[in-house]
Every structure is written in C-alpha cells, then in structure tokens.
Amino acid sequence: MITLAEPWTAAAQGRINRALLAALAHPGEVVDLGAAGGGRAALAALATLADAAVALCDLHRLLDPAERSLLGAGEAGAAEAPFVLADGARAPDAGLRLNAGTQLRPESGATLVLECAEVGAGALALQLSGPGNAAARGLRLDGLDPAWLALREEHAGFPCGLDLVLADRRRVACIPRTTCIRRND
Amino acid sequence: MDRIDLAADLAAVAAESPADLAALAHRLAAGLPVRHLGVPQEGLALLTMEDGVCGDRFHLGEAALAVAHVEVGGSAGGAAILGATTATAVAAAVCDAVAAGGLPGAEAVHALAARGRAARAERDRRRAQMRAATRVDFAELGESA
Numbered sequence: 001m002i003t004l005a006e007p008w009t010a011a012a013q014g015r016i017n018r019a020l021l022a023a024l025a026h027p028g029e030v031v032d033l034g035a036a037g038g039g040r041a042a043l044a045a046l047a048t049l050a051d052a053a054v055a056l057c058d059l060h061r062l063l064d065p066a067e068r069s070l071l072g073a074g075e076a077g078a079a080e081a082p083f084v085l086a087d088g089a090r091a092p093d094a095g096l097r098l099n100a101g102t103q104l105r106p107e108s109g110a111t112l113v114l115e116c117a118e119v120g121a122g123a124l125a126l127q128l129s130g131p132g133n134a135a136a137r138g139l140r141l142d143g144l145d146p147a148w149l150a151l152r153e154e155h156a157g158f159p160c161g162l163d164l165v166l167a168d169r170r171r172v173a174c175i176p177r178t179t180c181i182r183r184n185d
Numbered sequence: 186m187d188r189i190d191l192a193a194d195l196a197a198v199a200a201e202s203p204a205d206l207a208a209l210a211h212r213l214a215a216g217l218p219v220r221h222l223g224v225p226q227e228g229l230a231l232l233t234m235e236d237g238v239c240g241d242r243f244h245l246g247e248a249a250l251a252v253a254h255v256e257v258g259g260s261a262g263g264a265a266i267l268g269a270t271t272a273t274a275v276a277a278a279v280c281d282a283v284a285a286g287g288l289p290g291a292e293a294v295h296a297l298a299a300r301g302r303a304a305r306a307e308r309d310r311r312r313a314q315m316r317a318a319t320r321v322d323f324a325e326l327g328e329s330a
Contacts, residue, residue: 002214002275008224069222
C-alpha cells in the first residue's frame with residue numbers, strides 16, 4: 001500500500017482545517033473531526049496545523065516516532081515552540097513557561113493542544129465569553145486538569161497569550177486567547 | 186550504479202513515462218511493507234544554481250517540485266523530482282528504496298532506470314547541439330572588425 005491514510009492526506013487535512021476554523025471562530029463549540037486521527041483528534045489537528053516550517057514541543061511524549069516523522073515539525077523547547085502538545089489530565093510542571101508571543105509579534109504565541117478524556121461532557125464546566133460568542137457558551141470537559149487553565153491565565157496579556165485546542169478521541173473545542181473563561185462547576 | 190545517477194535516471198523516467206514508473210512501484214509495493222517517513226508534498230521550491238565563473242550560488246527562480254521519503258522492507262528511499270506529482274515522487278522513492286536495499290525487484294528498477302539513462306543521454310545530446318549553434322568565437326569577431 002503506497003498511499004497514506006487520514007489524517008495525512010490533503011483532502012482530510014482540508015476538511016479538518018475547515019472544522020478547526022469553525023471551532024476557533026466559535027470558542028467552545030464542540031466539533032467532530034470523525035475518525036481522521038485514528039482515535040486521536042489531537043493528532044488530526046496537529047497533522048493539519050503543523051509541518052516542517054514550524055516547531056513542536058511534545059511535552060509528555062504522546063507521539064510515536066512514526067507520527068513525529070510524518071508531522072515533519074522540528075523539535076523545540078516548551079518556551080519557544082509555536083505548537084505544544086500535552087496530556088491534559090496531567091498537571092503542568094510548576095514554573096512551566098510557554099511562548100505567549102510578544103507585543104510586536106503576538107501571532108507567535110503558542111497553540112497548546114491538550115488531550116482530554118472527553119470534550120463536550122464531564123465534570124469540569126466552563127462558561128466562555130468573548131469574540132465569536134454572542135452570549136456565554138458552556139463547555140464541559142473530562143480529563144482536563146484545571147491547572148492548565150491557570151497556566152493560560154498566567155500567560156494572558158492581550159494581544160499576547162495562548163490558544164487552546166482541547167481534543168478527545170474524535171472531537172475538539174478551541175479556546176483562543178481572546179476568550180474569557182469562568183468556571184461553572 | 187551511483188545512487189545519484191539512479192535518482193536522475195528515475196526522474197527522467199518520471200518525465201517520459203510516469204505510468205511505467207507507477208506500475209513498477211505498485212508491483213514492488215505489493216510484496217513489501219511500505220512506510221512513509223514523511224508526508225509526500227508538491228509545491229514551489231527555490232532552484233539554487235552555481236555560476237560557472239566564481240562558483241557563487243544564486244536562486245534562479247521557483248520550480249515545481251514533488252518530494253517523497255519512504256521505507257520499503259527496512260530500506261529507506263527518497264525522491265525529489267521537478268515538475269512531478271506526489272504520486273510519481275512516491276513511486277520513484279519506492280524504486281529508489283528497493284534498489285538501494287537490493288530487495289526483490291531491484292533488477293526491474295535498474296532495467297527501468299536504463300531507459301531513463303538513455304532518455305537523459307538523448308536530452309544531453311540535443312542540448313549540446315543547441316549550445317553548439319550559439320557558439321561565438323570572439324577572436325574572429327575582433328580580427329574582422
């Protein structure tokens with residue numbers, strides 16, 4: 001078999017890209033990426049967003065060498081990487097610093113992809129408000145340590161900050177840096 | 186055969202008869218495990234040249250390029266072909282891996298590459314003819330002025 005499977009095909013990545021754009025445009029909206037990631041929506045998102053032109057920090061070694069090779073993204077430390085992948089169920093290390101961008105280059109702020117047990121269901125309830133949501137939108141999550149939300153707050157300072165992509169097996173929800181988060185649980 | 190020569194020969198086959206290259210690659214891949222080491226890509230790449238006087242490198246312009254990197258039966262192979270599609274680059278990479286590893290089917294790859302070598306030789310001959318037609322002898326021009 002010479003052809004690649006999803007999510008590595010151009011057609012799949014185009015479809016996932018449109019889904020991610022919709023999720024970013026409406027923070028907290030749960031979007032189903034289907035089976036493209038082989039049971040890991042985070043992999044589908046990264047396959048679409050990252051390539052050899054960017055660097056990735058796989059904080060908890062969630063990607064196997066074959067996936068890392070196909071992504072093509074270079075290695076970088078957490079403080080520099082434009083893309084960071086982590087296990088959302090594990091609390092971030094104390095003192096962890098990510099790249100929030102600068103006033104001159106806020107677009108270099110990191111996209112933090114967190115793997116969760118469930119997106120759209122779970123005990124952790126968030127209220128999201130800000131651009132993209134005319135009214136506050138609720139988002140429930142399972143398997144996300146709240147310390148990641150605290151880390152996001154530590155890095156906030158518009159226009160700088162972190163953009164979150166929360167992913168379970170098939171679904172994703174995005175929380176860009178412009179969104180205000182209030183815990184509702 | 187030098188591996189760079191083999192790559193150039195397979196690129197010539199890709200330009201002349203990509204269907205033959207694809208057919209051979211699919212036949213080889215049917216009997217061996219194929220793993221992509223990178224996502225095959227096609228796009229524009231800066232074409233770097235070296236001037237013939239000072240040896241300085243410069244960018245001639247952009248060229249359409251397709252690249253592929255695969256592993257076949259434990260042997261790595263790659264291809265970067267101007268003006269090709271990703272499917273053709275993958276086919277060339279599979280053939281390169283099979284030839285490099287001496288895997289079953291390597292003889293068929295070398296036979297196909299020989300066709301590419303003949304095509305390259307013909308192309309080089311035509312280019313030499315075109316260059317010869319533009320030759321100017323400046324000494325003669327000076328004497329006749």
